[in-house]
Amino acid sequence: MRKLPAVSGVYALCDLDQKPIYVGKSLRSKAEGIRPRVRRHLTSARSDVVANRQLDVWEIAYVWAWPTQTDSQLSTLEAYLFHKFDGKRRLINGTVPERVSKLGFAKPEQIELQIMTDEEITIRQNPSLRFPRQVLQFNQLLDWVLNTKDVPHLRRALDVHSERVRQFYRQFAKNNQP
Numbered sequence: 001m002r003k004l005p006a007v008s009g010v011y012a013l014c015d016l017d018q019k020p021i022y023v024g025k026s027l028r029s030k031a032e033g034i035r036p037r038v039r040r041h042l043t044s045a046r047s048d049v050v051a052n053r054q055l056d057v058w059e060i061a062y063v064w065a066w067p068t069q070t071d072s073q074l075s076t077l078e079a080y081l082f083h084k085f086d087g088k089r090r091l092i093n094g095t096v097p098e099r100v101s102k103l104g105f106a107k108p109e110q111i112e113l114q115i116m117t118d119e120e121i122t123i124r125q126n127p128s129l130r131f132p133r134q135v136l137q138f139n140q141l142l143d144w145v146l147n148t149k150d151v152p153h154l155r156r157a158l159d160v161h162s163e164r165v166r167q168f169y170r171q172f173a174k175n176n177q178p
Contacts, residue, residue: 001113003111004038005033005065005111006034007033008027008034008067009034009067009077009108010024010065010078010081011023011026011063011064011066012024012063012065012081013060013063014060014062014064015060015061015062016124016130017125020064020085021059021060021091021160022091023078023082023085024078024093025077025078026038027071038063041055042060043057056133058124058133060115061120061121061124062112063113064110064111065111066110068108073105075097076105077108078097079100080100080103082096083100090159091160094153094154096153127168127171127172127174128172130168130171130172131165134164138158138164138165141157145158
């Protein structure tokens with residue numbers, strides 16, 4: 001985690017397949033920066049996206065970060081990256097930023113960090129572990145939506161998790177044929 005800067009920027013939390021599943025931003029002016037914000041997500045400390053069952057940190061194996069020169073670039077860069085990644089595989093972000101056609105500045109250099117060992121990633125990629133874990137995450141989020149808070153961004157996250165359940169079920173079924 002020390003490789004992540006404690007400055008303003010945008011970050012992507014990526015799953016075991018190196019696919020972004022969440023894009024966020026962090027302001028240094030709020031005494032946060034990328035490193036402390038990502039750490040809070042991964043430790044479930046004061047992270048709404050984890051607390052309301054949207055994000056399962058068990059799946060997070062990689063973090064990508066783009067430090068910015070100014071806080072004014074954050075929202076534009078976050079929107080640009082969100083739509084870039086969401087267009088390939090839907091993200092579980094709480095809110096969907098407005099689409100940005102172009103940045104208007106040079107995209108910052110990307111920092112890539114693997115936060116699990118190769119062995120741990122290989123173990124967790126096993127469909128017999130991953131599929132039931134995704135079903136559990138889906139059920140927890142569904143319970144949250146039904147009993148605590150039913151809002152559009154959580155419905156979107158529920159839909160994304162439904163897609164992930166189907167994806168991991170197909171992998172599970174393929175590997176566990178009689």
